[in-house]
Amino acid sequence: MDKLLRNIGKHVAFTEEENALISSLVKVRQLKRKEFLLQQGQLCSSIYFVNRGSIRCYFESKDQRPCTLMFAFEDWWITDMRCFIKQLPSDTHIQALEASEVVVISKSAFDHLFEEMPKFERVFRILMQNAYIREQSRMLEHLTCSAEERYRKYIAKYPRIEQLISQKHIASYLGITPEFLSYTKKKAKKENS
Amino acid sequence: MDKLLRNIGKHVAFTEEENALISSLVKVRQLKRKEFLLQQGQLCSSIYFVNRGSIRCYFESKDQRPCTLMFAFEDWWITDMRCFIKQLPSDTHIQALEASEVVVISKSAFDHLFEEMPKFERVFRILMQNAYIREQSRMLEHLTCSAEERYRKYIAKYPRIEQLISQKHIASYLGITPEFLSYTKKKAKKENS
Numbered sequence: 001m002d003k004l005l006r007n008i009g010k011h012v013a014f015t016e017e018e019n020a021l022i023s024s025l026v027k028v029r030q031l032k033r034k035e036f037l038l039q040q041g042q043l044c045s046s047i048y049f050v051n052r053g054s055i056r057c058y059f060e061s062k063d064q065r066p067c068t069l070m071f072a073f074e075d076w077w078i079t080d081m082r083c084f085i086k087q088l089p090s091d092t093h094i095q096a097l098e099a100s101e102v103v104v105i106s107k108s109a110f111d112h113l114f115e116e117m118p119k120f121e122r123v124f125r126i127l128m129q130n131a132y133i134r135e136q137s138r139m140l141e142h143l144t145c146s147a148e149e150r151y152r153k154y155i156a157k158y159p160r161i162e163q164l165i166s167q168k169h170i171a172s173y174l175g176i177t178p179e180f181l182s183y184t185k186k187k188a189k190k191e192n193s
Numbered sequence: 194m195d196k197l198l199r200n201i202g203k204h205v206a207f208t209e210e211e212n213a214l215i216s217s218l219v220k221v222r223q224l225k226r227k228e229f230l231l232q233q234g235q236l237c238s239s240i241y242f243v244n245r246g247s248i249r250c251y252f253e254s255k256d257q258r259p260c261t262l263m264f265a266f267e268d269w270w271i272t273d274m275r276c277f278i279k280q281l282p283s284d285t286h287i288q289a290l291e292a293s294e295v296v297v298i299s300k301s302a303f304d305h306l307f308e309e310m311p312k313f314e315r316v317f318r319i320l321m322q323n324a325y326i327r328e329q330s331r332m333l334e335h336l337t338c339s340a341e342e343r344y345r346k347y348i349a350k351y352p353r354i355e356q357l358i359s360q361k362h363i364a365s366y367l368g369i370t371p372e373f374l375s376y377t378k379k380k381a382k383k384e385n386s
Contacts, residue, residue, distance in 0.1 A: 059333055059336075059337060061337045065337075067333065067336040067337050069329060069332070069333060069336075081322065081325060081326050081329065082326045082329070082330065085322060085326070091333075114315070114318075118311030118314060118315075121311060121314045121315050121318050122307070122311075122314050122318075124318050124322075125307075125314050125315075125317050125318035125321060128318060128321035128322045128324075128325050129274070129278060129317075129321045131321075131325045132274060132321050132324045132325040132328060133274050133275045133278070135325060135328035135329050135332060136262060136274065136275070136328050137275065138332060139262070139328060139331060139332055139335070140252055140260065140262060140284075142332070142335050142368065143252075143260040143262075143365075143368045144252060144254045144258075144260050172336075175335065175336045
């Protein structure tokens with residue numbers, strides 16, 4: 001539980017009693033590689049904090065083409081936010097890309113923490129704010145940059161991503177085909193050599 | 194100030210004293226058509242609530258092609274969130290599309306309200322959460338839908354948008370050319386007739 005408490009403690013200082021209350025309301029879950037935390041259509045009833053491993057949230061369109069909405073690694077949060085907040089069947093799949101460990105916070109525990117602790121509200125105001133800013137920057141890059149520029153910016157922002165995530169998943173996050181990603185990488189390599 | 198208080202009062206009930214404190218910390222600003230609230234490169238020091246009118250936040254790329262990040266109408270909030278939170282020079286322009294009136298909350302007033310009122314924190318946790326969900330849905334549409342589908346979904350979500358916003362601005366929000374938007378509209382009209 002330490003990693004979760006450190007993550008939220010970065011934004012606000014919690015007392016030992018408050019940390020004990022948070023710990024008592026969450027549970028830890030182990031995931032095998034490729035195990036689903038959530039599948040499209042299942043009720044999205046929890047938010048997850050990644051203790052270890054890597055997780056992917058993706059949407060499968062009618063033509064079965066998967067589009068990655070986000071990845072989450074150690075110390076990140078992940079859920080299908082719209083469906084979690086509204087307690088709806090999920091629009092997306094959330095799947096472990098390798099053996100992983102997550103902390104699970106149910107919607108009822110989440111709401112209880114907001115009622116009990118205004119500090120918890122601050123933590124999530126900041127996390128939501130950061131998530132909004134990240135999505136808005138991603139949108140701006142989609143509107144203004146070529147696929148090649150998007151790839152370069154993404155690698156610059158997350159230099160280790162290519163060791164953690166397969167090419168086809170990175171391509172589906174950037175909204176390009178794996179073939180185009182491969183071409184872009186070769187081109188970038190040539191220019192740097 | 195009533196519209197602002199009603200907007201935040203939708204999420205949490207504030208007392209008269211709390212409403213008076215909020216009102217004492219904000220100011221109202223009138224804008225002429227095409228007047229800028231903020232220009233790219235100016236310090237983004239405030240967040241705005243729209244009392245009346247319509248506002249556009251856009252990014253101008255090096256080749257002078259403007260990309261619309263968001264519109265805001267009566268009862269909406271708008272700012273360059275990343276630059277507002279970090280108190281940085283703005284990445285975007287924010288401009289009135291018609292004569293408008295906004296309530297201005299400075300970063301220092303914003304932070305003061307969080308310190309004084311945990312309820313204000315809840316309001317912004319919910320607003321940020323909704324903004325994140327909206328941006329994520331927009332991203333998903335960009336990854337999974339054709340330009341034509343994006344246009345149809347946008348019009349279905351905001352049926353009055355075409356009366357409020359010019360075609361070129363709608364095109365720059367959807368990430369398509371005005372010519373392609375015009376072609377898509379003609380096609381949709383033909384199919385519906």
